[in-house]
Amino acid sequence: MINHANAQNIKNWLEAINQFNSTLEFGTTRVLFTPSEIAAREYVKNEMLKLGMNVREDAIGNIFATYEGQDTSLPAVWTGSHIDTVLNAGMFDGMAGVVGGMEAVRLIKESGQRPKRSIEVIVYTSEEPTRFGLSCLGSRAMAGKLSLEDAKNLKDNDGNTFAEVLKSLEYNPVEFKNIPISKGSVFGAVELHIEQNGLLEENGLPVGIVKAICAPTNYSVEVYGCQSHAGGTSMDARRDAFTASCEVSLSLERLAKESESEYTTATIGRVEVVPNAVNVIPGTVKFSIDIRDIDFESKNILLNKLLKEISEIEQKRGVNITLIPENHDRPIRCDEKIVEVIRQSCENQGIAYQVMISGAYHDSLFVGEFAPVAMIFVPSKNGISHSPEEWTDYEDIAVGVDALAETLLTLANTTDE
Amino acid sequence: MINHANAQNIKNWLEAINQFNSTLEFGTTRVLFTPSEIAAREYVKNEMLKLGMNVREDAIGNIFATYEGQDTSLPAVWTGSHIDTVLNAGMFDGMAGVVGGMEAVRLIKESGQRPKRSIEVIVYTSEEPTRFGLSCLGSRAMAGKLSLEDAKNLKDNDGNTFAEVLKSLEYNPVEFKNIPISKGSVFGAVELHIEQNGLLEENGLPVGIVKAICAPTNYSVEVYGCQSHAGGTSMDARRDAFTASCEVSLSLERLAKESESEYTTATIGRVEVVPNAVNVIPGTVKFSIDIRDIDFESKNILLNKLLKEISEIEQKRGVNITLIPENHDRPIRCDEKIVEVIRQSCENQGIAYQVMISGAYHDSLFVGEFAPVAMIFVPSKNGISHSPEEWTDYEDIAVGVDALAETLLTLANTTDE
Numbered sequence: 166m167i168n169h170a171n172a173q174n175i176k177n178w179l180e181a182i183n184q185f186n187s188t189l190e191f192g193t194t195r196v197l198f199t200p201s202e203i204a205a206r207e208y209v210k211n212e213m214l215k216l217g218m219n220v221r222e223d224a225i226g227n228i229f230a231t232y233e234g235q236d237t238s239l240p241a242v243w244t245g246s247h248i249d250t251v252l253n254a255g256m257f258d259g260m261a262g263v264v265g266g267m268e269a270v271r272l273i274k275e276s277g278q279r280p281k282r283s284i285e286v287i288v289y290t291s292e293e294p295t296r297f298g299l300s301c302l303g304s305r306a307m308a309g310k311l312s313l314e315d316a317k318n319l320k321d322n323d324g325n326t327f328a329e330v331l332k333s334l335e336y337n338p339v340e341f342k343n344i345p346i347s348k349g350s351v352f353g354a355v356e357l358h359i360e361q362n363g364l365l366e367e368n369g370l371p372v373g374i375v376k377a378i379c380a381p382t383n384y385s386v387e388v389y390g391c392q393s394h395a396g397g398t399s400m401d402a403r404r405d406a407f408t409a410s411c412e413v414s415l416s417l418e419r420l421a422k423e424s425e426s427e428y429t430t431a432t433i434g435r436v437e438v439v440p441n442a443v444n445v446i447p448g449t450v451k452f453s454i455d456i457r458d459i460d461f462e463s464k465n466i467l468l469n470k471l472l473k474e475i476s477e478i479e480q481k482r483g484v485n486i487t488l489i490p491e492n493h494d495r496p497i498r499c500d501e502k503i504v505e506v507i508r509q510s511c512e513n514q515g516i517a518y519q520v521m522i523s524g525a526y527h528d529s530l531f532v533g534e535f536a537p538v539a540m541i542f543v544p545s546k547n548g549i550s551h552s553p554e555e556w557t558d559y560e561d562i563a564v565g566v567d568a569l570a571e572t573l574l575t576l577a578n579t580t581d582e
Numbered sequence: 583m584i585n586h587a588n589a590q591n592i593k594n595w596l597e598a599i600n601q602f603n604s605t606l607e608f609g610t611t612r613v614l615f616t617p618s619e620i621a622a623r624e625y626v627k628n629e630m631l632k633l634g635m636n637v638r639e640d641a642i643g644n645i646f647a648t649y650e651g652q653d654t655s656l657p658a659v660w661t662g663s664h665i666d667t668v669l670n671a672g673m674f675d676g677m678a679g680v681v682g683g684m685e686a687v688r689l690i691k692e693s694g695q696r697p698k699r700s701i702e703v704i705v706y707t708s709e710e711p712t713r714f715g716l717s718c719l720g721s722r723a724m725a726g727k728l729s730l731e732d733a734k735n736l737k738d739n740d741g742n743t744f745a746e747v748l749k750s751l752e753y754n755p756v757e758f759k760n761i762p763i764s765k766g767s768v769f770g771a772v773e774l775h776i777e778q779n780g781l782l783e784e785n786g787l788p789v790g791i792v793k794a795i796c797a798p799t800n801y802s803v804e805v806y807g808c809q810s811h812a813g814g815t816s817m818d819a820r821r822d823a824f825t826a827s828c829e830v831s832l833s834l835e836r837l838a839k840e841s842e843s844e845y846t847t848a849t850i851g852r853v854e855v856v857p858n859a860v861n862v863i864p865g866t867v868k869f870s871i872d873i874r875d876i877d878f879e880s881k882n883i884l885l886n887k888l889l890k891e892i893s894e895i896e897q898k899r900g901v902n903i904t905l906i907p908e909n910h911d912r913p914i915r916c917d918e919k920i921v922e923v924i925r926q927s928c929e930n931q932g933i934a935y936q937v938m939i940s941g942a943y944h945d946s947l948f949v950g951e952f953a954p955v956a957m958i959f960v961p962s963k964n965g966i967s968h969s970p971e972e973w974t975d976y977e978d979i980a981v982g983v984d985a986l987a988e989t990l991l992t993l994a995n996t997t998d999e
Binding site for chain 2: 178187239251252253258281291293294295298300360361362379381383391392393394396397398399400401402405407408410411412414415421428429431433434435436438440441442443444445446447448453455457512523524525526545547548549550551552553554
């Protein structure tokens with residue numbers, strides 16, 4: 166009924182988007198509302214128009230491209246992902262889901278079918294926290310968890326607030342209140358994404374069906390020791406904020422490895438040492454903690470153990486360690502019915518798959534607050550992402566799109582409930 | 583014979599120098615040949631002229647202020663220190679020795695005595711490595727260990743070479759070859775400095791007499807793991823460059839504490855994490871290692887142990903760790919005769935003292951290559967330096983200057999050898 170996805174189409178779109186990149190010499194960097202990101206938005210919207218879709222944006226820059234169904238009064242079926250990146254990232258994380266959604270719609274149109282429900286391809290604003298330090302700005306706002314007030318308080322490194330940036334780009338702050346999506350107004354949402362882990366590759370499978378999405382807990386940690394001279398201060402007299410931080414880091418790593426949950430990760434990704442000079446014992450170290458789990462309670466257990474060990478490190482080393490909570494999000498379970506539709510689509514097409522969890526979180530985590538969601542994963546080479554080495558073969562994405570297209574069509578024709 | 587040093591004079595000079603500061607809101611920052619450092623040089627030279635001294639500079643900006651003795655053909659007696667700082671430092675490290683030398687000369691002049699040998703107060707160029715990453719530029723060049731070629735290769739963060747900066751300030755590169763001081767042309771050098779450790783304060787003593795100066799060994803370390811997604815990559819699949827660096831850091835700390843030498847320190851002061859984002863496992867970490875010891879062989883033993891542990895960390899964590907040697911300097915023993923003159927000066931004046939080592943290195947380390955040297959330490963509050971909290975009471979500096987002045991006078995009148 167539906168043709169196979171065209172890997173060449175997917176390649177062309179992804180390579181074209183990848184030209185909008187502020188670090189062409191080292192991976193892909195496309196930060197929210199920088200010139201390269203704005204240009205990528207224009208390109209994607211234009212390609213969506215060329216597919217015959219209606220395109221609109223909301224007040225936070227979420228892009229909605231609609232392939233209208235027979236009855237536009239019915240709740241639509243969503244797919245899509247994001248096109249912003251972290252610094253020096255790859256060309257697939259997010260973009261594969263946007264391009265995959267576009268290709269799925271193209272295939273459905275090509276098949277000559279007009280489903281009962283509309284299908285919308287969404288480009289969510291700033292899934293990555295690169296610019297404003299908070300992830301999933303667009304989908305978070307859709308879920309009613311990011312207000313205009315919040316946008317006024319989010320600042321980038323240059324001191325610009327998110328609200329100011331939106332206004333400067335002529336997004337209307339008065340419309341901000343219309344961003345949240347009410348429950349029931351979306352029939353279901355399926356996001357295609359690269360796996361960002363190596364399981365599919367290891368198991369030689371083209372598709373993962375996501376049954377649950379890990380949620381992050383983030384802290385900003387500040388360690389205060391005593392800045393002093395590297396040569397003058399004997400080892401016993403030191404209150405070194407960096408070695409204390411190293412101990413926290415290794416504690417955190419051990420606790421995550423020891424966790425009894427099915428999936429726990431813990432990462433220190435951002436580190437700032439003050440004054441950061443060769444011959445000065447660091448007086449202050451600031452770093453980020455990122456903990457993810459499929460199980461909310463496991464995160465709490467890990468956090469309690471960590472706090473206890475941090476307190477011991479404080480005692481032993483004469484430093485003060487402050488943890489500032491950033492977010493403590495709840496993991497979600499995907500919608501069992503949608504998972505079943507994806508599974509059936511794979512079975513129908515002879516696509517091998519495994520049901521798995523997502524260690525990374527995605528816009529679907531927030532979309533899941535107002536709509537039934539599930540995700541389709543395609544393999545990541547060596548499990549690497551957020552890196553110039555991130556890679557997924559275009560043919561692998563095409564297989565994922567085959568599953569996605571049938572899933573979207575099935576959902577869009579489902580009205581008996 | 584000589585009056586006591588005037589703490590108010592010392593305070594006035596130090597406070598005046600401290601006005602030349604690019605971070606007035608947080609400690610003292612006076613980086614080589616920045617406007618504030620150049621202004622401080624002008625101020626100090628002018629104060630030296632007001633003391634009736636002859637002032638000249640060499641081709642690297644070392645300042646020489648001479649109080650002429652009866653026989654200017656005799657090798658002179660030196661004192662002095664530096665006026666540049668690390669970032670967000672204090673107002674004593676270096677400056678106390680320059681101001682202390684000026685006050686000592688003032689006291690000797692005031693006493694109406696003209697010693698046989700000339701006394702010179704030196705301001706050494708860039709003792710701190712803040713701008714060009716290498717310490718003791720002025721005294722290193724005096725010791726013949728920094729050539730014009732070297733100066734052409736040293737770059738600051740803006741890409742300017744040290745040679746270019748010197749030329750732009752009208753120091754004559756042709757004169758660079760005249761910077762080295764030949765052995766025998768300096769009778770002895772005594773540097774007054776803050777202790778930068780807490781021993782004098784702990785022991786309630788106003789003066790330390792330095793019998794040996796630790797020397798640094800520095801490495802730039804680069805740790806290469808695998809940059810990947812913080813959520814997507816399970817704990818077992820990680821090759822995290824930061825946790826590997828933390829393990830190196832704690833190994834280094836332990837080895838320094840276990841060292842059998844009288845005095846060993848090890849510090850990681852500068853750390854750079856790439857890409858330094860909350861949700862990305864660090865792929866690369868670069869950091870500095872600074873090891874100091876009074877005993878050269880102990881440093882070598884520690885380094886060998888460290889290399890072995892680093893190799894184990896590499897194996898265990900699947901990372902590559904590269905150590906780039908920066909310098910591997912030899913500690914020096916101070917001149918026993920000068921140490922004895924300082925001791926006698928203290929005894930004569932009833933100044934309590936202890937003989938000690940210097941964990942920090944100083945220009946004296948390089949001056950020691952061509953002249954007999956020793957140092958006088960004054961207490962550091964809480965042992966803190968290279969920090970806005972660095973403090974030494976002006977009265978404590980004045981006591982050190984009392985010891986210095988008599989020492990300089992004694993040395994300058996010593997001709998029977």
